[in-house]
Amino acid sequence: MFFCDGTPVEVDLTGCTSKGSALNTKLGGYMGKYNSYMSRMSDLGKQYSEIKGSTDQDKAAKMKAIEDEYDKLSNEFTIYAKSIVNDNKDNIIPAAFINNIMYELSYDELKALLPETAPYYSHAQMRQPKALLASYELRQPGTMFKDITMNDDNGKERKLSEWCGKGNYVMIDFWASWCGPCRGEMPNVVANYEKYHSKGFEIIGISFDTKAEAWKAAIKSLGMKWPQLSDLKGWKSIGKDIYGINSIPASILLDKEGKIIAVDLRGEKLGEKLKELYGF
Template sequence: MKKVLSIAALALATLSANAQDTAYKITGTVPADVKTVYLGVMNARQPVDSAAVTGGKFTLDGTRQKDELLMIITGDYYLPVFNDGTPIDLNTVAKTFTGSELNKKMYAYDNELSSYTENLNAAIMEYRAASADTTAEGMAKLKELEAKCEQLQDAAITKQIDIVKANKDNLIPVAFLSQLYYILDYNELKELLPETAPYYNHPAMARVKAQLAALEKRMPGKMFTDLSMNDTEGNPRKLSEWCGKGNYVLVDFWASWCGPCRQEMPNVVANYEKYHSKGFEIVGVSFDNKAEAWKKAIADIGMKWPNISDLKGWKSAAAPAYGVNSIPSNVLLDGEGKIVAADLRGDALGEKLKEIYGF
């Protein structure tokens, strides 16, 4: 299933600058069992501020970068707000909020999205509980629940995209694009990140813009980006040894530890065996970080095609070069080395190859 997105995660993205030039003051009321309220910021593993709760009341104050996206954390409640200089008062008991018009709008969206999150979390819990039933009836039920979770996930994502589209004249998209960007394709992301938007140059958009540039490299018609990595014997190899040499080549991004990759591999193997004699080639680019696990998986799966890796896991050079944020993933190149398709999985891979080879 797709990764769950929630409003609680939306503020934890990249912010490159640390200038502290705008004061914040956040007061509020929380339930009696909350003893401490924390303030989180982008790209920080630990809170940057905290306040003890006395009589259900708290106060956070200090200075941070202007318009930085902050996260008010009270127990299991997370609220993203912008540091725009207007004092904030949050009452999680009475469910009231005062602040700037921008932050009041963010609060309203948070409340609206909470129902999506609650429904999705409930469905996930139901899915986990049902996974213990391995009978045919239980497996059928599990499949239904998986579809339900994906539908709820898609609904939440669609809602967040709609919020971005409705707020291209303010900073609110910062909170959503900081998380949505890695599940959007090039055209979707390009539409949501116009250069004229007021949020385009927000520091949090640096990673989003980098992703857009990476995705552009895998658009149909683009030449492949060369990679230099070692093969399983430790020999330096380049994609250009196979790509752009006259044959169609599938550059397949995978890892031995990736369950969905392993599930997809029989399909990849079958297509390789069917079309390799006609010139079809595959080059595996692994996101492994352990050589032995990588080599064992190649043998177990029966990969007869070249495999390379820099053994850096998610820090692999392939990630930024091809905009890879999840695996399995792939790009199909024509004989000249131009990309003709990307992320061909399941039947889509066989259908594309049938279109190319005629059988």
């Protein structure tokens, strides 16, 4: 990567670095480590795909090991990229890195990296991070839920307001039958539903499916006993626009009045939050 800043630039296509102006020379100094991270994560992705498609009896354990290694490497890269941004808030170098880590950042972290006074704020590369920040603002804790009308899996028109803001904690769960991470998380969601539903906890699924048959089959096979809604429009679902959903699985937890109190609770975090709310 390099900036077209009106001065000659020398690009090394072997090391993928550049030098020229003070800005490009400084940027080029970061690229060696940057490319090392990108190469290592790419290699892990290839290894994962090869093992996933194999008949290796130990492939589940090997895939888990690669996932753990990838997560560790991704976290290291995020820390590295954030340090670059924080060390260059007086120039436009952050524009070359924020796109790479924006999905790893919380709302507060991303907002802190996008002050309107920053030299890089108006750079074209900031279009996506700013759009992501705006989508996060649609479901920030402290805001009230927004009603949605969709058909359920029986073809009946339903509204979120039938459940939300009615005196119980409600989680709106965004998922799809084709989404591997969604399916992987579902046993945890099912376990928490079964533990707390008798105390009033409700889940409303909003699917980004396009095929009714696949959607209904997944509901059954995954043991999802809570209400399910979908307009079967995939990523054009009204749920995406109303709540700013850019990736799934995603979720929104509402309090008894229908106010958002947490987002994207997965794994142990979901159980911990529900234990905090219900006391067990």
